[in-house]
Amino acid sequence: MCGTNGANGANGVTGSSIAGPVPRPNPYANTSDFLSNVANFKIIESTLREGEQFANAYFDTETKIKIAKALDAFGVDYIELTSPVASEQSFRDCQAIAKLGLKAKILTHIRCNLDDARAAVEAGAQGLDVVIGTSSFLREHSHGKDMEYITKTAVEVIEYIKSQGLEVRFSSEDSFRSDLVDLLSLYKKVDSVGVNRVGIADTVGCASPRQVYELIRTLRGVVSCDIETHFHNDTGCSIANAYCALEAGATHVDTSVLGIGERNGITPLGGFLARMVVSAPEYVKSKYKLNMIKEIEDMVAEAVQVNTPFNNPITGFCAFTHKAGIHAKAILNNPSTYEILNPEDFGLTRYVHFASRLTGWNAVKTRVGQLGLTMTDDQVKEVTAKIKALADVRPIAIDDADSIIRTYHLSLPGVSQNTSNGTSEPVAVNGA
Numbered sequence: 141m142c143g144t145n146g147a148n149g150a151n152g153v154t155g156s157s158i159a160g161p162v163p164r165p166n167p168y169a170n171t172s173d174f175l176s177n178v179a180n181f182k183i184i185e186s187t188l189r190e191g192e193q194f195a196n197a198y199f200d201t202e203t204k205i206k207i208a209k210a211l212d213a214f215g216v217d218y219i220e221l222t223s224p225v226a227s228e229q230s231f232r233d234c235q236a237i238a239k240l241g242l243k244a245k246i247l248t249h250i251r252c253n254l255d256d257a258r259a260a261v262e263a264g265a266q267g268l269d270v271v272i273g274t275s276s277f278l279r280e281h282s283h284g285k286d287m288e289y290i291t292k293t294a295v296e297v298i299e300y301i302k303s304q305g306l307e308v309r310f311s312s313e314d315s316f317r318s319d320l321v322d323l324l325s326l327y328k329k330v331d332s333v334g335v336n337r338v339g340i341a342d343t344v345g346c347a348s349p350r351q352v353y354e355l356i357r358t359l360r361g362v363v364s365c366d367i368e369t370h371f372h373n374d375t376g377c378s379i380a381n382a383y384c385a386l387e388a389g390a391t392h393v394d395t396s397v398l399g400i401g402e403r404n405g406i407t408p409l410g411g412f413l414a415r416m417v418v419s420a421p422e423y424v425k426s427k428y429k430l431n432m433i434k435e436i437e438d439m440v441a442e443a444v445q446v447n448t449p450f451n452n453p454i455t456g457f458c459a460f461t462h463k464a465g466i467h468a469k470a471i472l473n474n475p476s477t478y479e480i481l482n483p484e485d486f487g488l489t490r491y492v493h494f495a496s497r498l499t500g501w502n503a504v505k506t507r508v509g510q511l512g513l514t515m516t517d518d519q520v521k522e523v524t525a526k527i528k529a530l531a532d533v534r535p536i537a538i539d540d541a542d543s544i545i546r547t548y549h550l551s552l553p554g555v556s557q558n559t560s561n562g563t564s565e566p567v568a569v570n571g572a
Contacts, residue, residue, distance in 0.1 A: 175360060175389035179420035182217040184368065185409060187396040187440060188237075189220040189249050194400035196444040201233050203443050205240065207397075210436050212242040215428040216409075220247040220394070224263035225256050231263050238264035245307065252290070252310075257297050267307030270297055271339070274312035274323060287322050291329055298335050309368055311339025316347040316355065324362050331363040337392060338363055342381060345374025345404065349384040356388035368392040371407050373399055378407040379415050397440040398448065410437055414453035418480055431487030454481065460490040468492045468503035495541035497531035499524060504545070511542065513549050523548040 188204055191197055199207070208219050219242070224231040238246045248265040250256035252272035260268050272290055285293075294310055301308040310330045312318055327338045340355060347355075352371075359367060369385040369392065371378040382393045399408030410433045417424040424430070434455045441448050450456050460483040462471045470477035471492060483490050494503040501517070501524040508515050508523075515523070526544050530536055549555055 173387065175357070177386045177389065177391050178383070178416070179423045181386050181390075181416070182392045183409070183412075184218040184220055184247065184392050184394045185211045185216040185244075185396070186220040186249075186370075186394050186406065187211070187400065187409075189222045190394070190401035190406055191396040191440070191444075192222050193402040194405065194444055196446060197400065199443060201229070201236060204233050205237060207436075207439065207443070208237050208240065208242065208244075210432065210439060211397075212240075212244045213429065214432045214436060216244050216395075218247050218267070218392075219244045220249055220269060221265070223248055223250050223256060223260070224265070225250070225259045231259065234260075234263040234265060238266065247307075247309075252293050252297055254297055254300055257300055261301070261304050261306065265306070267309070267336075268301050269309045269311065269339070270294070270301070271311045271313050271341070273314055273343075274318040274326065287326065291326055294326065294330050295333050298330055298333055302334055307336045309337040309339050310335045311341055311368065311370070313341050314343040315340045316342050316351060317344070320355075320358075324359065327359060328362050331365050335365055337366040337368045339368040339370060340385070340390070341370040342372055342378075343370075345372035345378070347371070347381055348377060349380045352381045353384045353388045356385045356390050360389035366391040368394065370394040372402070373404045373406060373408075378405075379411050382407045382412055383415050383419075397436055398446070398452070400440065400444060400446075408453075409433070410455060411453040414481060417485065425485065430485050433486055434488065454486050454488070459483075460488060462490065462492050464498050464500075466500065468494070468500050472502055472506055495527070495531070495536050495538050497528050499527060499531075499541075504541075507541070508545060508549075511545060513545065515549065515552070519548075519552065 187207060188199065192199060211219055219237070221234050221237060222230045224234045234248055245266045247267040247269050248260045248263065249269045249271065250260050252270050257268060257270070272285075272294065274287070274290065298308050298310055312323060312326065315323060330338060338359070340359065342352070356367060356369070367390040369382060369390045371381040371385075371394075378399065386393065393407060393412065395407045395409040395412050396405060397409050399405040399411065413424060413428060413430065413433070417430065437448055437452075437455050448455055450458050453459065460479065462468050462478060467478050471479070471490065475482070475490065479490070492503045492506060493499070494507050501521045504524045504527065505515075505517070505520045508520060523545055526548060527536070527541050530540065530544065
């Protein structure tokens with residue numbers, strides 16, 4: 141496969157005399173690799189399973205159904221639910237959501253035993269995600285089973301699920317602290333009995349992108365089935381790890397809305413797609429309704445009683461706000477100068493902050509136009525200096541800056557009171 145970043149063109153020919161413009165490749169695309177699935181991945185959305193483990197989370201049936209329908213409309217491939225053996229209500233909720241007739245396949249997460257599998261089948265799940273700890277930490281301090289028992293039980297559970305005509309994934313828990321030989325031997329065995337996917341789980345969030353790439357790449361050479369990945373965010377690497385996993389040949393990524401989950405949670409849906417839309421824009425935009433991200437995040441944030449972080453990818457209130465004068469000038473000329481993401485793709489708008497000591501005259505000039513006023517560039521520069529002077533003394537709001545602009549405009553020769561009462565509103569911040 142030809143590389144996309146070669147300086148000499150796709151065919152390696154220099155000094156070509158072919159006429160016409162040369163298409164510019166996406167410089168942010170992943171390095172060409174026949175194993176990479178950066179432009180061909182599936183999302184397993186786990187807000188209703190992993191997200192229920194978030195400290196503040198309590199989803200009643202109505203809320204679960206509302207979230208499931210929104211995620212389905214957004215375009216996720218799978219929706220993963222809490223195990224039906226967790227509680228009686230969890231069982232009933234699984235039944236209710238499985239009966240909705242959603243396009244997304246309904247999965248549930250179970251321990252590696254036949255009793256859990258039978259309950260999940262009875263609850264109506266369309267696929268079962270089977271998990272058991274494989275690290276020495278979990279084998280000793282959690283379930284107390286050895287690798288021989290784990291392998292034998294895994295095969296029994298997988299064969300039962302397949303006999304019911306359901307999709308099945310088998311995952312190790314704490315994969316990155318498990319013995320590599322044990323891990324690969326186990327996955328090779330479950331692959332041989334026809335599992336649909338094997339899962340790699342960074343249960344404690346300890347993995348780095350390089351570790352992820354190396355493990356997934358190695359696993360890709362051992363199994364022929366799909367590879368699912370689940371990354372916790374304890375050390376802040378969940379999005380990067382998910383991306384590297386796809387580069388190495390993984391096919392599925394687990395996410396949750398706002399990243400909610402056990403402890404610091406897992407790969408956030410919005411943040412993950414912010415990364416992926418840069419590398420595979422055509423695939424992502426054609427598959428997912430990106431303008432629904434804010435709606436879904438607001439819904440979940442309200443349900444778990446948290447605020448969306450100010451620096452949240454896409455939907456944080458600062459995500460598309462520009463303040464420094466040099467940035468504002470470039471953004472007003474061409475937004476791509478300081479934006480790798482286009483807010484319009486997500487149904488949002490950018491905001492150029494002009495009420496601060498860092499403002500530049502280009503930003504103030506834009507605001508003057510929004511207020512319906514007319515000034516020369518020199519006049520705009522003078523009023524900008526006045527805004528900066530006040531902002532050096534105290535924090536100022538938009539109304540303060542607007543007042544300075546209008547007062548200055550009134551002082552200009554030939555300007556009457558009636559022509560200085562512009563009422564245009566400021567550009568909305570993130571569609572608010």
